[in-house]
Structure formats: C-alpha cells, structure tokens
Amino acid sequence: xxxxxxxxxxxxxxxxKYILKExxxxxxxxxxxxxxxxxxxxxxxxxxxxxxxxEIKDFLRQLYELLHSxxxxxxxxxxxxxxxxxxxxxxxxxxIIPLMMDVFYMLAYSLDKDQDVTPMVGLKSxxxxxxxxxxxxxxVISDFxxxxxxxxxxxxSKKGYVAERKIKLALEAIEEESSVRxxxxxxxxxxxRGSNLNGFYRTDGFCYHMDELMALVKNRKxxxxxxxAIDPRRPGIIKTLLNGDxxxxxxxxxxxxxxxxxGYHPQCKPMxxxxxxxxxxxxxxxxxxxxxxFPPGTKWKHTEFGNPIxxxxxxxxxxxxxxxxxxxxxxxxxxxxxxxxxxxxxxENVYTDFSCYTSLKDLNPMREFWDSNPKLKTRLMFGTDFDxxxxxxxxxxxxxxxxxxxxxxxxxxxxxxxxxxxxxxxL
Ligand SMILES: [Zn+2]
Numbered sequence: 001x002x003x004x005x006x007x008x009x010x011x012x013x014x015x016x017k018y019i020l021k022e023x024x025x026x027x028x029x030x031x032x033x034x035x036x037x038x039x040x041x042x043x044x045x046x047x048x049x050x051x052x053x054x055e056i057k058d059f060l061r062q063l064y065e066l067l068h069s070x071x072x073x074x075x076x077x078x079x080x081x082x083x084x085x086x087x088x089x090x091x092x093x094x095x096i097i098p099l100m101m102d103v104f105y106m107l108a109y110s111l112d113k114d115q116d117v118t119p120m121v122g123l124k125s126x127x128x129x130x131x132x133x134x135x136x137x138x139x140v141i142s143d144f145x146x147x148x149x150x151x152x153x154x155x156x157s158k159k160g161y162v163a164e165r166k167i168k169l170a171l172e173a174i175e176e177e178s179s180v181r182x183x184x185x186x187x188x189x190x191x192x193r194g195s196n197l198n199g200f201y202r203t204d205g206f207c208y209h210m211d212e213l214m215a216l217v218k219n220r221k222x223x224x225x226x227x228x229a230i231d232p233r234r235p236g237i238i239k240t241l242l243n244g245d246x247x248x249x250x251x252x253x254x255x256x257x258x259x260x261x262x263g264y265h266p267q268c269k270p271m272x273x274x275x276x277x278x279x280x281x282x283x284x285x286x287x288x289x290x291x292x293x294f295p296p297g298t299k300w301k302h303t304e305f306g307n308p309i310x311x312x313x314x315x316x317x318x319x320x321x322x323x324x325x326x327x328x329x330x331x332x333x334x335x336x337x338x339x340x341x342x343x344x345x346x347x348e349n350v351y352t353d354f355s356c357y358t359s360l361k362d363l364n365p366m367r368e369f370w371d372s373n374p375k376l377k378t379r380l381m382f383g384t385d386f387d388x389x390x391x392x393x394x395x396x397x398x399x400x401x402x403x404x405x406x407x408x409x410x411x412x413x414x415x416x417x418x419x420x421x422x423x424x425x426x427l
Contacts, residue, residue, distance in 0.1 A: 006092045006414075007421035008081060010286065010326055010355035010383025013074045013098040013216070013224075014209050016170055019063045020141075020177040022104055022205020027056055027136055028180075028187055029203075032128050036118075036233065038109045053136060055107060057143045062295050063103065064147070064170070074212045078220060081386060084397035088405070095223055097383075097421070098213060099257040099286055102229035104203050106295070109233075110302060111268035113310075117232055128187070133180045141174050199245075200236035214251040225425055227255040227286055231262060232270040242277050254425055258287035260305035261294070267310060279318040282426050287311070290327035290356070291336060298331075308339040315347050322424055324351040324381065334365060341369045344379050351424050352376070354404075354416075355383030358395040363407050370407075381424060382417045 029035035030052050037052075072080065078096065085094035111117065152167045183204055206229075213226045228246045230237055240246065246253045256278055260266050266287070278285055289308050291298045308329050315323065325343065329336030329352075343350045357363045370376055384400060404413060 003418070004092050005095050006085060006089060006417040007382065008085070008094060008096045008384050008386070008417075009324070009381035009421040009424065010353045011081065011096050011098055011386040012101060013077050013096075013213065013387075014101055015072075015074060015212075016064075016173045017177065018101075018205045018209040018212075019060070019103075020173060020205070021183075021208050022203060023056065023060050023063065023140070024137060024177065024180065024183055025203035025205055026059075026104060026107075027140060028128060028133060028183060030056070031133055031136060032187075036105075036108045053139060056140055059107060060140060060144050061147050064144070074216055075219070077387065078216060078224065081384070081397075082223075084401070087398070088401045093223075095225065097225045097227060097255070097286075097425070099227045100209060100213065100229035101257075102206060102231045102234065102259070103262065103294070104206060105231050105233040105264075106262050108263060110263040110305075111232060111265060111270075113265045113267045114269055115265070116269040117235075128184065130180065130184045133184055137178075137180050141178060145171065145174065200240045201234050206234075217251050225254040227257040227284075228253040229257045229259065230274060231259070232264055232268060232274075238270055238273055242273060244281070247281070247283060255284040255286060258285060259293075260310070261288055261300065261302050263302050263305070265305050265310060266314060275314050275318050275321060279321040282320075282322075284322040284324065284351075284424055284426065286324040286326055286353075288327070289325040289336065289340065289352075290330035291332070292330070293327075308336055308343060312339075312343065315343060315350060319347065320349060322349045322351060322426065324353055324424060326353050326383070327356055327385075328352045328354060328366065328369070328380075330356070330362075337366070337369065341373055341376075344375050345373060351379045351381060351420070353381040353383040356385035357403070358400065360403050360406060363403055367407075377412070377415060378420060378423070380416050381420045382413070 026035065081096060082094045085092070109118075148167050148170055152164060186204075210228070213224075216224055217226065228241070230241060232238060241256070256274065258266070264271070275285075277283070287306075289306055291303060291306070293306070308325050311323065311325070315321070325340045329340040331337065340350075340352050344352060354363070354366065357366070370380070382404065384397070386397075408416065
C-alpha cells in the first residue's frame with residue numbers, strides 16, 4: 001500500500017438530516033405501536049403514544065448534542081477532514097474509517113447477557129393516521145426549534161458566527177423534514193406488502209445514513225472505509241450481515257461498528273453469529289469502549305455493557321477476530337483502560353484507538369500504557385472521533401493534531417496513522 005497515506009481510524013460522517021429522519025421514523029413506530037419499548041412478549045405495547053412524546057423530544061435534543069459541527073454535507077465533512085490533515089502532513093493524503101451510527105433502539109428494551117431477541121410476530125401495525133402523525137411531528141419539531149433558539153441565545157456571545165450559522169442550517173434541515181407525507185406513504189405501502197420482513201428493518205434515517213455513505217464510497221473511491229452499525233434488535237440486520245450483503249461489490253462496508261451502550265450486552269445471544277462471521281471472513285470490528293459517549297455522561301443505565309471485560313470471552317473464543325476497543329476504554333479512573341491494555345498484551349488481534357482525546361490533559365495519563373506496553377506500538381490507531389469530538393467546541397483540528405504531535409514522535413505517529421490501521425483493516 002502507498003506510503004503517502006494516513007488514516008483517521010475512528011470518525012463519524014453523518015448529518016442532522018439523518019437524525020431528523022430517524023426520529024421521525026421512531027415517532028411513526030410509536031404511533032403505530034410497533035416500537036419495542038419493552039420486549040414484545042410482554043405485550044406492553046398498548047401504551048398510549050402521548051406519554052412517550054416527551055421522551056422523543058428529549059431524545060432529539062440529546063441527539064443534537066452529537067453534531068455541533070455536522071452542519072455540512074457528508075462529502076464536505078470528508079473534504080474538511082482531508083484538508084485539515086493536509087495542513088499537518090502536506091505530503092500525505094487522508095483516508096478515513098467512518099463508523100455508522102444506529103440510535104434507533106436506544107429507547108427500546110435492552111438485551112442482557114445470553115438473552116435473545118424477541119421476534120416481533122403477532123404485532124399488528126394499525127395503519128397510522130396521517131394527521132395524527134403530522135400533528136405529533138409538529139409538536140416534536142416545534143419543541144426542538146425552541147431548544148435551538150435557546151442555544152442561540154446561550155452561545156451568541158462566544159463563538160457567535162459559527163454557532164448562529166449552525167443553528168440556521170439546523171432550522172433549514174428541520175424545514176426540509178417538516179412533512180410526514182413521504183414517510184407516511186412509503187410506510188403505508190410497506191405495511192400492506194409486509195415487506196419489512198425482507199432484508200432488514202429499514203428505518204428512514206438509518207437507510208439515508210447508509211445510502212449517503214455508500215454514495216461517497218462510489219464517488220470518492222478508496223478514500224473511505226466505512227463500518228456498518230449492527231444492533232441485534234434491528235430485525236433482519238444480522239441475517240443480512242451473515243449473507244455477506246454488506247461486504248460485496250464496489251459499494252461496500254469494510255467492518256462492523258458496535259455500540260453496546262445503546263442497550264445490548266456484547267454477549268447477548270444473537271451477537272455470537274456476528275463474531276463468528278467476522279472472524280471467519282476477516283472483517284474487523286470496532287466497538288465503542290468508553291465510560292461516556294452517547295448519551296453523554298457516565299450514569300447512563302447501559303454504561304456497563306460497554307465494559308471491555310464483557311468482550312474478553314469473545315476475544316478468547318475468536319483469537320483471529322480483529323477488534324478495536326475504541327477510545328482505549330476512556331474513563332476517569334483508568335480501570336477500563338487497564339483492561340484494554342491487558343487485552344492488547346494477551347491477545348494478538350486486539351487493537352485500540354486514542355480517538356476523542358481532545359487535550360493533553362486527557363492524553364497524558366495514557367503515557368504509562370504507551371511507554372510500558374510494546375504491543376501497543378503495532379496495535380494503537382489514531383482517530384479523531386470527528387464530529388463527536390467537536391461536540392463541545394473545545395478543540396480545533398489543528399489543536400487536536402498538535403496534541404498528538406506533542407505526544408508521539410514522528411515515526412510513532414506514522415505507525416498509528418498508517419501501519420496499524422492498514423493491518424487492522426486487512427488491506
Ligand atoms: Zn466514536
């Protein structure tokens with residue numbers, strides 16, 4: 001492989017449009033009483049939708065926190081990342097590994113260790129009334145607009161221009177997504193045909209996100225290596241993966257992204273097939289491994305699902321599986337980082353990345369690991385976590401790169417940006 005390339009092994013390319021489409025889908029399923037708040041077997045789906053609207057509003061506000069910087073298109077974000085890298089390394093071109101998100105099941109029932117998914121059989125989707133759907137959506141987005149305008153009041157004194165521009169673009173995106181008509185019609189057709197059972201359950205945001213990434217793979221050949229998000233609660237997604245459909249042809253994915261924090265234990269029953277498939281087919285996995293993340297904070301009810309210790313039996317069972325314990329298990333007490341450090345020492349295919357270390361204060365405690373664990377020299381990867389890392393507006397890309405240049409020698413930086421991600425991807 002060409003020496004003049006570097007990798008951002010952990011970033012996210014998505015936009016507010018994805019979020020809005022996905023929340024609209026969620027709202028549709030709530031009104032339709034097919035959203036699995038709790039395991040479908042509990043028959044608790046008789047809940048009225050009204051008392052859930054507040055949760056949706058809150059969910060949308062939280063989602064906005066994810067993308068303070070995602071006011072450009074997917075392609076513009078890619079170009080931005082490449083341009084910023086070029087300023088630091090003028091001779092090299094940037095390749096990225098964008099990790100897909102799947103936030104749809106964050107409010108759904110959780111899957112514990114050894115627990116299997118409950119098939120959604122017998123759940124009758126009553127046809128949604130378009131007016132009810134539109135009224136509820138109007139309610140959700142008007143609340144979101146109030147939130148955005150409050151944000152504007154809060155930030156305008158500081159980074160006024162950028163913040164205002166982002167909010168203006170956010171309001172435009174809301175405008176574009178303000179009608180439920182298109183979704184209503186497509187869902188209606190789908191309900192009649194029952195075609196949800198073919199392939200995987202296609203929510204509009206998820207498919208939009210996926211299609212945008214695949215379009216970029218086509219237009220910007222060899223510049224990005226996206227990973228597909230797998231949540232075992234999304235009907236049919238694992239079956240589609242096992243068919244190899246995500247990894248065929250020109251427009252394809254190169255790995256799998258897992259986010260147990262969304263509500264599934266890494267050792268829940270359906271996941272074993274995923275690990276076996278990836279191990280057998282040399283497909284790498286990246287999973288979110290930090291005490292915080294999305295939703296923000298360490299107190300989230302599913303935080304423990306992301307504990308690296310939960311992956312140890314998997315790593316032992318599938319020693320050839322290449323798996324990136326992202327963020328090196330970032331946690332203030334370093335307990336998770338120590339687990340990742342040990343797993344890297346003891347297993348030949350365990351990787352990690354230092355994405356989202358936005359300051360030297362955060363990076364410096366990682367010194368003990370980098371200095372004492374020789375295996376990290378071939379297993380650690382560079383990542384920005386763009387645009388999640390932009391979330392607080394704490395750091396510019398220039399500062400982010402400067403911190404890494406300060407922390408690593410040139411040849412070390414080259415290893416974590418070039419050799420290690422190439423080995424991880426299996427290129
Ligand atoms: Zn990330």
